[in-house]
Amino acid sequence: MPTMRIAHVTTVHPRYDIRIFRKECVSLAAAGYETYLVVGDGLGDELRDGVHIVDIGVAPSGRLARMREQPRKALQMLRRLDPAVIHFHDPELLRIGVRLAREGRKVVYDAHEDVPRQILTKQWIPAPLRRPLAWLFERYENSLVRRLSAVVTATPHITRRFAAVQPLSVSVCNFPLLEELSAAVDGGPRESAICYVGGITRTRGIRQLVSALALVPEVRLILCGSFEDAALEAELRAHPSWSQVEYLGQVGRAEVRDVMARSRAGMVTLLPMPSYMDALPIKMFEYMSAGLPVIASDFPLWRDIVVEHRCGLCVDPTNPRAVADAIRSLLGSAELAERMGAAGRTAVDRQFNWPHEEQRLLEFYRTLAA
Structure with missing residues (x-):
């Protein structure tokens, strides 16, 4: 040793x-x-x-x-x-x-x-x-x-x-650590909700995501993380769709697991910035490890992962309507969401x-x- x-x-x-x-x-x-x-x-x-x-x-x-x-x-x-x-x-x-x-x-x-x-x-x-x-x-x-x-x-x-x-x-x-979020896979019934966990910034597509909620009024966004600044928080709280947001602030790992267990899809719709295009965002793989289908930005690297493993949908993150359509597709078909979530979990078990x-x-x- x-x-x-x-x-x-x-x-x-x-x-x-x-x-x-x-x-x-x-x-x-x-x-x-x-x-x-x-x-x-x-x-x-x-x-x-x-x-x-x-x-x-x-x-x-x-x-x-x-x-x-x-x-x-x-x-x-x-x-x-x-x-x-x-x-x-x-x-x-x-x-x-x-x-x-x-x-x-x-x-x-x-x-x-x-x-x-x-x-x-x-x-x-x-x-x-x-x-x-x-x-x-x-x-x-x-x-x-x-x-x-x-x-x-x-x-x-x-x-x-x-x-x-x-x-x-x-x-x-x-x-991800294999065991950390696995409890979310076998949790209770999922709600009509999507989740985003991470830093809440302008370049991570939060404005477009909140705007997309207006097109899917039956869906809630469970939002976890800290705002980039007070001005962004005030802007989003004033948005008409903020009533569909359940904001939990900065949460611990146990709370992250619970949020993912309640949700039906995980959001990682970052804007096409140079620092994001070739990144491997940990949240995407954590969603997958929790058995959640992902809705991800349509970047070539991310598309290769999501499409190859059939674990979610890729969208134009700058287009709220495209984001809303993807949310509607997954939440409107429990079978599709469950199949993609299971495929993501398998990909994590085998590779990521x-x-x-x-x-x-x-x-x-x-x-x-x-």
Whole structure:
């Protein structure tokens, strides 16, 4: 059994983040690695599921202050822990990653997102600045990543991008844990409802989805997540179709399972933004794991998955009528919805699941150790 000490680091994500803690860290600890997770939330240290969680303290208010102070404190903690491998999850930690790599340590960057493409959709960045900032960040990110030991990414698309600058690049997709949402498959009778679980933003098609509800007045939307900003929340609450929305706010994993058990379809109608076109949205696969047919944006990559596995319908996410037609088709035919939901669950059982990706992660760590 391996006894190598490793440390995952995040100063942005919550300590029980699904990808970082529940999947990667817990899997590595179960495989015998002495696993630490360095976080900055002020909740203190703890040992959970075999993972030593070490807290460097709550972040200061303000984005710039956080980006200045938290990496410095994380660096001090990592030097005290002295792990053989440092695996960090935030772009703002790249500079300390390079510093540690110069000291001869094995440093891994976990790229959850294609950040340059994300910058193109950031509403808080003035539109004329987005493209030049994305260009600059991509060159900055590439220049630092090539000095590290390896890159782990959440999609094959991001892996291909980094492979040009970092030979040891591997994709470990953020697919569902098999058992987590399975209770939703055998739950009670489903309601005349669809669900959306995730960040509620303009670019994720929430306006079009709420507008589509007016065309299917018999259907409710169970909405879970945090709004991008107060202005978007006020706009949607003022929409005539908001009366068909059951808004639950930010919910835990048990509540997510219950919401999926109540619903008849899962919505993932993100708008055609550069950062979404080649993404593999975890929510789509979680809907599938819960036995829900999906209504997904008609992007080529997503269409290949949905059509091949016959697990839902693809629509133009910018067209509320197209979204409404898909909702009507699935909720109007219990047999069709049940067949597509079962097909999605089978696809997750066979292919799109964390146990498969866990083996890729463990093989990567064996390669890194060698």
